[in-house]
Amino acid sequence: MLLQLIASSFSLGSFYALIALGFSLIFGITRAFNLAHGDLILLSGYLAYALYKGLGAPVLLTLPLCMLALPIVTVVLHRFLRHVREPFELNTLVVTFGLSMVLQNAMLLAFSANFRLLPKADFTMLPPESTPVLNPGQIFLIALSLLATAATHVLLHHTFLGKALRATIQEREAARLAGIPVERMGVVAFALGGTLIGLAGPLYGQSAYLQPFAGPEPTLTAIIITIFAGVGRTRGILLGGWILGFVESAAALVLGSSWREMVAAVLLIALLLLRPEGLLTLRPHRESKA
Amino acid sequence: MDAKTHTSQALVLLRTAAVVLLALFVLAVLPTALPAQSAAVRIGEIDPLTGKLAKHGTEIHEGIVAAVEEINQRGGILGRPVELAFRDDQSLPETAINQAEDLLYRENVLGLVGGYVDSLVAPVSELAAKHRIPYVASASLQRSLTQGRHNPYFFRVAHLDGIVRPLCGFVTNVLKARSIAILHSATPGSTEFAEEIRACLEAAHLPVTLFEKFRPGSHDFSAFLMKARQAAVDTLICGGFLPDHLMLVRQLKDQRIPVRHYIGPWGVAYGSFIEEMGRDSEGLLGMCAWNPGITRPGTDEQSQAFVERFRARFKKSPNSTTMHGYVSARALLAAIESVATTSTPLTGEAIAAKLRTVDIATPMERLAFDEQGDPKDYHQVIVQIQNGKMVAIYPPERATGKLE
Numbered sequence: 051m052l053l054q055l056i057a058s059s060f061s062l063g064s065f066y067a068l069i070a071l072g073f074s075l076i077f078g079i080t081r082a083f084n085l086a087h088g089d090l091i092l093l094s095g096y097l098a099y100a101l102y103k104g105l106g107a108p109v110l111l112t113l114p115l116c117m118l119a120l121p122i123v124t125v126v127l128h129r130f131l132r133h134v135r136e137p138f139e140l141n142t143l144v145v146t147f148g149l150s151m152v153l154q155n156a157m158l159l160a161f162s163a164n165f166r167l168l169p170k171a172d173f174t175m176l177p178p179e180s181t182p183v184l185n186p187g188q189i190f191l192i193a194l195s196l197l198a199t200a201a202t203h204v205l206l207h208h209t210f211l212g213k214a215l216r217a218t219i220q221e222r223e224a225a226r227l228a229g230i231p232v233e234r235m236g237v238v239a240f241a242l243g244g245t246l247i248g249l250a251g252p253l254y255g256q257s258a259y260l261q262p263f264a265g266p267e268p269t270l271t272a273i274i275i276t277i278f279a280g281v282g283r284t285r286g287i288l289l290g291g292w293i294l295g296f297v298e299s300a301a302a303l304v305l306g307s308s309w310r311e312m313v314a315a316v317l318l319i320a321l322l323l324l325r326p327e328g329l330l331t332l333r334p335h336r337e338s339k340a
Numbered sequence: 341m342d343a344k345t346h347t348s349q350a351l352v353l354l355r356t357a358a359v360v361l362l363a364l365f366v367l368a369v370l371p372t373a374l375p376a377q378s379a380a381v382r383i384g385e386i387d388p389l390t391g392k393l394a395k396h397g398t399e400i401h402e403g404i405v406a407a408v409e410e411i412n413q414r415g416g417i418l419g420r421p422v423e424l425a426f427r428d429d430q431s432l433p434e435t436a437i438n439q440a441e442d443l444l445y446r447e448n449v450l451g452l453v454g455g456y457v458d459s460l461v462a463p464v465s466e467l468a469a470k471h472r473i474p475y476v477a478s479a480s481l482q483r484s485l486t487q488g489r490h491n492p493y494f495f496r497v498a499h500l501d502g503i504v505r506p507l508c509g510f511v512t513n514v515l516k517a518r519s520i521a522i523l524h525s526a527t528p529g530s531t532e533f534a535e536e537i538r539a540c541l542e543a544a545h546l547p548v549t550l551f552e553k554f555r556p557g558s559h560d561f562s563a564f565l566m567k568a569r570q571a572a573v574d575t576l577i578c579g580g581f582l583p584d585h586l587m588l589v590r591q592l593k594d595q596r597i598p599v600r601h602y603i604g605p606w607g608v609a610y611g612s613f614i615e616e617m618g619r620d621s622e623g624l625l626g627m628c629a630w631n632p633g634i635t636r637p638g639t640d641e642q643s644q645a646f647v648e649r650f651r652a653r654f655k656k657s658p659n660s661t662t663m664h665g666y667v668s669a670r671a672l673l674a675a676i677e678s679v680a681t682t683s684t685p686l687t688g689e690a691i692a693a694k695l696r697t698v699d700i701a702t703p704m705e706r707l708a709f710d711e712q713g714d715p716k717d718y719h720q721v722i723v724q725i726q727n728g729k730m731v732a733i734y735p736p737e738r739a740t741g742k743l744e
Contacts, residue, residue, distance in 0.1 A: 051566055058562040155390070163394035165583045167616040170594070185594045258559045259583050263391050263431070267557065302563030307554040308526055310563075 053183050055299055061188035063295030064195035065257050067288045069268045070275035071198055072246035076124070078219045078281045079239035082131050083139050085146040087247070088268035089153040094120050094251020095260045096157060099166050109168055109252060117248035124244030128237055150265060157262035168255035191253060195288065198249060203284045205242070215239065219281065274318055280328020290328075293317075380423045381416070381676060381686070383408075383669075384449035386439050386464055387478075388456055391431025392557065395582070395612075396456050396661050400478045401426060402654055403665025404453055406646070407673060409653070417677045425449055433463050440464045444471045451476065451672045451691055454665065458482040458528045465494040473688040474675070474695055478668040479661065481529035486712040493692050495713040497668045497705070500532060502718035503605055503627060507577070508540035510722045510734040514743060515601055517575035521550035521568050523561075523588070524579035533605065534579045549573060556581070561588050565597050575601045582607035585624075586616060593620050601625060609723050609730055610659055623744060626730070627720045628660040630704040634721060634732045634740075643703035660704075667702045671709075674698050 073087045084090075097119055098112035107115070127149070134141045170187045184192075206212040217225040218235045226232050254260070254268065278290030294314060301313035385404050388397030408424045416422055425447045427439035436455075443449050444467065452468050452475040455461040461480040468475035469491045477485075477496040481503070485494065511517055520541060524534035531553065538548050549571040552564060568576065576599045578588055585604045592599060607613060608626030617624075628634060635643035646666070650658040658666075675694040676686065684690045699708040708716045722734035724743060731741035 051570065054566050055563070058560075058566075062560050062562070158390060158394065163390075163398055164612050165395065165586060165616065167586050167590070169618070170590070185596075187594055259586050261392065261395075261583065263394060264557075298560070299563050302560075303566060307523070307552045307558065307561070307564050310558070310560075311555055 051303075055303055056296070057183045057188065059296035059299045060292060061184065061191055061295070062299060063292035064192045064288070065253070065291070066271055066275055066294055067291030068191075068195050068198060068246075068250045068253060070272040070279075070287050070291065071202060071284070072243040072250065073269075073272035074276045074279065074281065074284070074287055075202065075246065076239050076243035077276060079215055080128070080131075080236045081139050081142075081222075082128075082240075083143040083146065084127075085143055085269055086127075086150040086153055086265070087146075087272050088270075089150045089157070089265035090120065090123065090244075090247045091250045091254050091268050092157060092260055092262070092265050093123065093153060094248045095168070095255035096161050096166070096251075098252035098255055099161075099168055099260060102168060109170075109256065112168075112252050113249060116251050117245045120248030120251070121241040121244030124240040124247065125237060128240035132233075132236075150269075154262050154265060161260070161262060163262060166255065166260040168252055168260075170256050187256070191257065194249070194253065195291075198246060199284055199288045202242070202246070206284060211238065274314075277318065278321060278328065283328055286328055380421045381680075382423045382425055382447060382449045383672060383676070384440075384443035384447055384452045385424055385426040385454040385669075386429050386436055386443065386452065386460075387426065387454040387665075388431040388460065389426075389428035391429075393431040393456050393460075396479070397429075397431070397454075399659060399661040400454055400456055400665030400668075402650075403478070403658065403662040403667075404669040406650055406653065406658075406662075407666045407669035410649070411673050411677075417673070418680050420680075422673065426454070429460055431460070433459050436460045437463045437467060440467045444468075444473060449473070450676060450686055450688065453669050453672050454478050455480060456661075458485065461485065461496075462528075465491055469493045471688065472692075474672065474692040476668045476672045476695070478664045482532060486714050490712060492713075493688065495671065495695050495709050497664055497671065497707060497715050497718070498629065499714045499718055500529070500536060502629070502715075503533065503720050504536045504540060506720055506722060506735055507603070507605060507627065508537060508544070511541060511575065511577075511603075512544040512546060514734060515575055517546055517601070519547055519549045519571055519573050520575045520577065521571065521573040522548055522552075522577045522579070523550075523564060524553050525556045525581065525584060526553045527556060530579040530606075534577075537577060537579075554580070554584075557583070559587055561591050562595065565591055565595050568599065569595075569597050573597075573599055575599070575603070577603045577605075579605060580607065582610060582613055585613065589617060589620055589624065603627075603722075605720070608725070611657060614725055614728055614730075621725045622727075624725050625733075626723050626725070628723060628730070629718065629720045630660050630663040631723070631730055632657055632659075634723065634730065634738075635703045636705060637738070639701065639703045642701070646703055663702075663704045667704050667707060670700055670702060671695065671698050671707055674700050 076082055076084055094116045098116050101107040101112045102109055131142055134145055206216055214230045215235055217230055218232050222232055275287055275290045279286030297317050298310040298314050302310040387401045388394055408422050411422050425443055429436035429439050455477040456479045458480050461477045465475055474493050480496045481500045522534050522538055524530045541548055550567055585607045603625040605627040608624050609628040614621045632647045675691050675698050678694045679686055679690045706717050710716050721732045721738045723730040724733050726744055733739050733741055733743050
């Protein structure tokens, strides 16, 4: 059972990480606190659902299509948020809260209040009676999560664009003085974030369900994981997702299903008290006394 | 600025203020001073039309609209048209209270109808009692709302016994389960249901090996399913709602948990559930009080007529929740009509008194209320999904097929 628990935790944690990656990237680079993040994931999920139901597109094919479509939405959102005045974080929070409500009602009009589910990719290679520790759907989810995290990490740490993006995360004004076009970095961040949101949408429609008002939950998950990881820490996102997944699953197994959120909340509070900078963020060295 | 100019400016300001106040007064008084709007009979509805419960709230709303349009097509209540003032509670109890207050204070409705889940129904029922306005709830189960502290203005068209008794009989007599797991949502109605079904099954010496609750809206049931596998559960009863079943059944199939019978009293017996789950819904068991084709004996024609009218109006099929909305509105309208035929003024007290004597035949049930406001005759049937269709399999007198 322990092996099963670990496997389920990895799968759940990978799902959480996929939800959080786009939020973390956008917040880290632009400081835009996007409360409509979950609604954008649902929008991507609904787009995949429409392609699947309306055009009969296989779910696997909807992934790249959504990854192409959502950046358009997020770049438009970026252009809109450019007009937001200081204090930027707080004002974007208010503006995107409003956007969240607009998106919810638009999705209600377009897709009704029915609960929608995307089919899982059809893997028929397993013998019918076998009970593997990880089922193919979970393996697919973990693989995609690892791939998305690795791609984001490589982009941020091993390319010139990534260096510019990280410089913007670390010190916006210094980056501007060094000649980095920080405004353009914002567009890039929203486009990259949109790609990750586009990827998360169809997977959300498979692992959870689509409903026009279900957006606040993935938004909350993304915020929690970002706090776990520390801003701009892509590997920390995955680690945070896995830890949260493990804690939730273990609490449900040992204490009962109703305890999972309570234990996760206690963990989050403890982390905020003990490591407010995030799991993988190095603490600044204390200045030695003169 | 001299004193004269100052005085004349003050006078202008005073005059403007007086005109504005007068205009506001006229606007406030005008609606009551004018003759009543063709003396329409106004009833109010509060339902979750947005938010997480929007699906079922919308279904109830459509059932209520169907009942109001039906009576208006017959000429209304003694020639007076019925008007429905409906409000969206956004699936939030505090909004439900605000909207109910709006209907009671501003819209002056004669009665309230609608409501989905007890957390939204309970506060409205208390407000209705305070205003002495009857409230016929469409979907409410919690016992404490009708028993213990009696509220003479509260009525509902469903009760828990109508679900627990047939389900307990089915699991005991038909399934003969060896190891039962009960998982329920942490809502008042679902919790009461789970405790009562456990007590009933244990009284019949059936082993309930796993009993757990979960937060509504949970997406991950893998830990619970691990325990179900270890306990060799062969019958799983889930007191969750439609989205919970979508998640649980999918994970049950993904993890290949060898559960023989899956029962979801709420949420499985829906066309939309079958559509989303596809082949994975085959063999699942659900419950309903009515569905097209699953109707109270002797009401087939009435049921079919309702289905046809509904499809023509809403371009979709009604379901059990729709019927609960329709029946609750029918009850309230029947009581109002009954009062209107006498010389008694149409007051909340008079309508509530008439609701206690209402006796109407509907495709779902023969509706009459007991002293607490619960329906006297409410029995759900067990259905199984077979070849993409719902087939009634228990109790035997309502069965149209057999358990597969």
